[in-house]
Amino acid sequence: xxxxxxxxxxxxxxxxxxxxxxxxxxxxxxxxxxxxxxxxxxxxxxxxxxxxxxxxxxxxxxxxxxxxxxxxxxxxxxxxxxxxxxxxxxxxxxxxxxxxxxxxxxxxxxxxxxxxxxxxxxxxxxxxxxxxxxxxxxxxxxxxxxxxxxxxxxxxxxxxxxxxxxxxxxxxxxxxxxxxxxxxxxxxxxxxxxxxxxxxxxxxxxxxxxxxxxxxxxxxxxxxxxxxxxxxxxxxxxxxxxxxxxxxxxxxxxxxxxxxxxxxxxxxxxxxxxxxxxxxxxxxxxx
Amino acid sequence: xxxxxxxxxxxxxxxxxxxxxxxxxxxxxxxxxxxxxxxxxxxxxxxxxxxxxxxxxxxxxxxxxxxxxxxxxxxxxxxxxxxxxxxxxxxxxxxxxxxxxxxxxxxxxxxxxxxxxxxxxxxxxxxxxxxxxxxxxxxxxxxxxxxxxxxxxxxxxxxxxxxxxxxxxxxxxxxxxxxxxxxxxxxxxxxxxxxxxxxxxxxxxxxxxxxxxxxxxxxxxxxxxxxxxxxxxxxxxxxxxxxxxxxxxxxxxxxxxxxxxxxxxxxxxxxxxxxxxxxxxxxxxxxxxxxxxxxxxxxxxxxxxxxxxxxxxxxxxxxxxxxxxxxxxxxxxxxxxxxxxxxxxxxxxxxxxxxxxxxxxxxxxxxxxxxxxxxxxxxxxxxxxxxxxxxxxxxxxxxxxxxxxxxxxxxxxxxxxxxxxxxxxxxxxxxxxxxxxxxxxxxxxxxxxxxxxxxxxxxxxxxxxxxxxxxxxxxxxxxxxxxxxxxxxxxxxxxxxxxxx
Ligand SMILES: Cc1cc2nc3c(=O)[nH]c(=O)nc-3n(C[C@H](O)[C@H](O)[C@H](O)COP(=O)(O)OP(=O)(O)OC[C@H]3O[C@@H](n4cnc5c(N)ncnc54)[C@H](O)[C@@H]3O)c2cc1C
Ligand code: FES
Numbered sequence: 001x002x003x004x005x006x007x008x009x010x011x012x013x014x015x016x017x018x019x020x021x022x023x024x025x026x027x028x029x030x031x032x033x034x035x036x037x038x039x040x041x042x043x044x045x046x047x048x049x050x051x052x053x054x055x056x057x058x059x060x061x062x063x064x065x066x067x068x069x070x071x072x073x074x075x076x077x078x079x080x081x082x083x084x085x086x087x088x089x090x091x092x093x094x095x096x097x098x099x100x101x102x103x104x105x106x107x108x109x110x111x112x113x114x115x116x117x118x119x120x121x122x123x124x125x126x127x128x129x130x131x132x133x134x135x136x137x138x139x140x141x142x143x144x145x146x147x148x149x150x151x152x153x154x155x156x157x158x159x160x161x162x163x164x165x166x167x168x169x170x171x172x173x174x175x176x177x178x179x180x181x182x183x184x185x186x187x188x189x190x191x192x193x194x195x196x197x198x199x200x201x202x203x204x205x206x207x208x209x210x211x212x213x214x215x216x217x218x219x220x221x222x223x224x225x226x227x228x229x230x231x232x233x234x235x236x237x238x239x240x241x242x243x244x245x246x247x248x249x250x251x252x253x254x255x256x257x258x259x260x261x262x263x264x265x266x267x268x269x270x271x272x273x274x275x276x277x278x279x280x281x282x283x284x285x286x287x
Numbered sequence: 288x289x290x291x292x293x294x295x296x297x298x299x300x301x302x303x304x305x306x307x308x309x310x311x312x313x314x315x316x317x318x319x320x321x322x323x324x325x326x327x328x329x330x331x332x333x334x335x336x337x338x339x340x341x342x343x344x345x346x347x348x349x350x351x352x353x354x355x356x357x358x359x360x361x362x363x364x365x366x367x368x369x370x371x372x373x374x375x376x377x378x379x380x381x382x383x384x385x386x387x388x389x390x391x392x393x394x395x396x397x398x399x400x401x402x403x404x405x406x407x408x409x410x411x412x413x414x415x416x417x418x419x420x421x422x423x424x425x426x427x428x429x430x431x432x433x434x435x436x437x438x439x440x441x442x443x444x445x446x447x448x449x450x451x452x453x454x455x456x457x458x459x460x461x462x463x464x465x466x467x468x469x470x471x472x473x474x475x476x477x478x479x480x481x482x483x484x485x486x487x488x489x490x491x492x493x494x495x496x497x498x499x500x501x502x503x504x505x506x507x508x509x510x511x512x513x514x515x516x517x518x519x520x521x522x523x524x525x526x527x528x529x530x531x532x533x534x535x536x537x538x539x540x541x542x543x544x545x546x547x548x549x550x551x552x553x554x555x556x557x558x559x560x561x562x563x564x565x566x567x568x569x570x571x572x573x574x575x576x577x578x579x580x581x582x583x584x585x586x587x588x589x590x591x592x593x594x595x596x597x598x599x600x601x602x603x604x605x606x607x608x609x610x611x612x613x614x615x616x617x618x619x620x621x622x623x624x625x626x627x628x629x630x631x632x633x634x635x636x637x638x639x640x641x642x643x644x645x646x647x648x649x650x651x652x653x654x655x656x657x658x659x660x661x662x663x664x665x666x667x668x669x670x671x672x673x674x675x676x677x678x679x680x681x682x683x684x685x686x687x688x689x690x691x692x693x694x695x696x697x698x699x700x701x702x703x704x705x706x707x708x709x710x711x712x713x714x715x716x717x718x719x720x721x722x723x724x725x726x727x728x729x730x731x732x733x734x735x736x737x738x739x740x741x742x743x744x745x746x747x748x749x750x751x752x753x754x755x756x757x758x759x760x761x762x763x764x765x766x767x768x769x770x771x772x773x774x775x776x777x778x779x780x781x782x783x784x785x786x787x788x
Binding site for chain 1: 567570571574
């Protein structure tokens with residue numbers, strides 16, 4: 001059982017939970033994730049990135065958007081409640097080096113997994129250009145934390161409600177044309193954004209790492225449900241990744257695979273929203 | 288096909304038993320007793336749920352079947368059993384209605400009789416050697432040793448008489464067991480019995496290994512596995528689910544920092560192999576592991592309650608010829624597929640699956656395409672599977688495994704239509720432990736190298752057994768290796784000075 005120590009709502013549909021997980025907090029490194037199960041009888045197992053960890057307190061921080069049954073359920077939990085099963089840390093840690101200048105791009109909820117990577121890149125002595133993107137102002141998360149770590153911060157929104165009205169690829173291209181060009185790029189966000197970022201950096205030959213969030217069942221290499229094609233080879237995201245060379249990933253296939261259960265998920269999502277709304281209404285009188 | 292009802296089988300057996308009562312049976316008499324069929328549920332009924340298919344012998348059938356045993360002096364069956372159960376002795380006990388004694392005889396060497404009685408490939412083990420089968424010139428007419436093993440194990444479980452074995456006084460020595468499949472369960476029990484402290488680490492949220500995530504309920508009810516796990520708990524084994532050794536904690540840290548005196552790796556062979564053909568990452572292609580894990584472990588068969596979805600497919604193709612392929616094919620039927628096609632490169636004679644599973648699959652309507660090899664997965668614009676291109680084969684010269692090699696017949700390609708393709712062509716050990724443990728040696732296919740007698744790995748204090756050593760093998764071999772490793776671990780710990788817990 002993992003007790004919840006802190007809960008915050010960061011944006012519409014985006015929540016932060018700091019939970020007790022001493023073993024995971026001790027071992028985890030930037031780039032790793034956990035499998036979370038809100039109910040061990042019938043619940044699904046879902047991957048969530050470890051956004052931060054505090055080994056001395058024995059806690060990890062999870063940030064998630066309410067997209068499915070489990071995330072909606074997690075959003076109804078409060079400080080003092082517990083999550084029954086968290087497995088991790090999983091996946092290979094980010095390969096951190098002193099590259100020189102690194103440009104880090106985070107889109108939407110992808111800003112959460114970017115956070116520990118930026119911490120590690122900073123600690124390794126890199127100069128950091130951080131580009132954050134969100135659909136609209138109130139979906140932007142972790143801006144303050146990122147501002148503290150970044151040497152240069154560029155924020156954009158799709159609708160122009162905050163920062164630049166642009167897609168993240170626009171400032172990314174500009175940064176790539178600077179002299180000297182950045183030595184390294186990491187991009188995390190929706191698949192389509194990662195694909196666009198990889199295409200942006202490709203002509204500049206800037207090594208670009210992306211972190212993939214595919215459908216997973218076990219997270220330990222047992223099912224192959226998370227597989228993607230990278231450089232023409234089949235790789236398992238949960239054990240060979242989650243980070244891969246963005247210039248080698250077959251994003252089109254990955255995006256198709258992500259939609260495998262779309263119909264079932266849409267039906268469940270509608271149901272979840274109603275349940276979350278109900279939970280909110282039920283809590284109101286006592287609050 | 289229609290099965291005689293369990294009740295009519297019972298009545299028939301009772302009548303025959305009465306006719307044999309108080310007679311001294313000659314070998315010839317015994318050979319004329321008809322082999323007892325397994326009472327089974329009707330195929331048309333059973334494919335709509337996941338409940339067990341084989342119902343088990345009635346006491347009358349069990350007595351009659353046990354009487355077929357000739358009590359051969361040289362007991363060839365014992366040599367066919369990987370853990371050398373004293374088969375003639377337990378069969379005699381059943382024939383004489385001493386069921387408690389029968390199960391006690393089995394338990395001297397086997398820890399999981401209710402499981403093995405159901406899933407062992409008896410026709411290539413004990414029953415293959417059985418003199419009765421040889422005399423009747425048909426291995427299917429051998430004494431049904433496995434069904435009788437299941438019978439006494441079920442009698443014991445249902446009577447509630449089973450008691451966890453006693454444990455010796457605490458030694459204070461600690462052993463980490465990694466993986467909770469049959470190998471890990473066996474080691475945990477055998478080491479705990481000697482009074483050592485045992486922690487059983489399991490990556491998944493539910494212990495049991497393949498017995499829980501792979502083999503479906505309709506073949507092995509999960510309540511049986513749960514009882515084995517409960518027995519370990521009652522013996523004082525500390526079970527830690529959601530703990531992936533190598534990631535949650537490295538093996539070296541367990542041994543050097545956390546005070547474990549020895550470790551056993553029973554991590555299985557969980558990494559699925561794919562076909563390496565065009566289109567296999569299309570939407571609708573699954574490893575059997577994924578399909579079965581969704582259905583069993585995540586309970587997707589229960590659509591009302593389970594959150595984990597299963598991909599809908601009217602037509603399902605399964606590639607492979609082992610137990611895993613049969614389980615996937617039969618599960619697909621239960622999850623609503625209208626047609627299930629099984630594609631296998633060789634003939635039925637070479638299929639590694641248990642005969643009973645092949646028969647059950649056919650009865651349930653799985654369509655077999657033998658001597659057909661997959662060539663390419665075909666998909667539509669949305670990236671979803673629409674079919675599998677296959678090619679016909681004939682059998683050629685034997686390959687390294689001694690089985691005839693399938694040879695493709697040029698120009699015989701054709702397309703089998705389906706929305707779902709399940710790949711069941713084998714698994715390998717997960718490379719995580721060798722990757723994260725310095726000096727832990729594995730072969731080219733990821734199987735850990737061990738000493739053949741002690742099952743010690745390339746590292747001191749670290750032992751391994753089961754599928755992680757053998758590649759995809761069997762429950763009984765995993766248990767046998769577990770026994771062997773546990774004996775070596777106990778011997779190693781006995782040499783160390785005792786310590787207070
Ligand atoms: C679908 C299917 C049907 C089968 N049918 C039959 C049959 O009819 N008859 C038969 O005899 N055999 C059958 N088998 C094979 C049989 O199940 C295996 O040979 C047997 O289970 C192997 O036992 P094991 O203990 O070595 O490993 P497993 O049962 O595979 O258990 C290994 C366990 O270790 C866990 N694990 C792995 N790595 C780690 C780690 N690093 N840290 C913690 N835990 C870890 C895994 O999650 C798993 O639970 C079948 C297999 C499958 C998949
Ligand atoms: S999630 Fe199952 S193998 Fe990656």
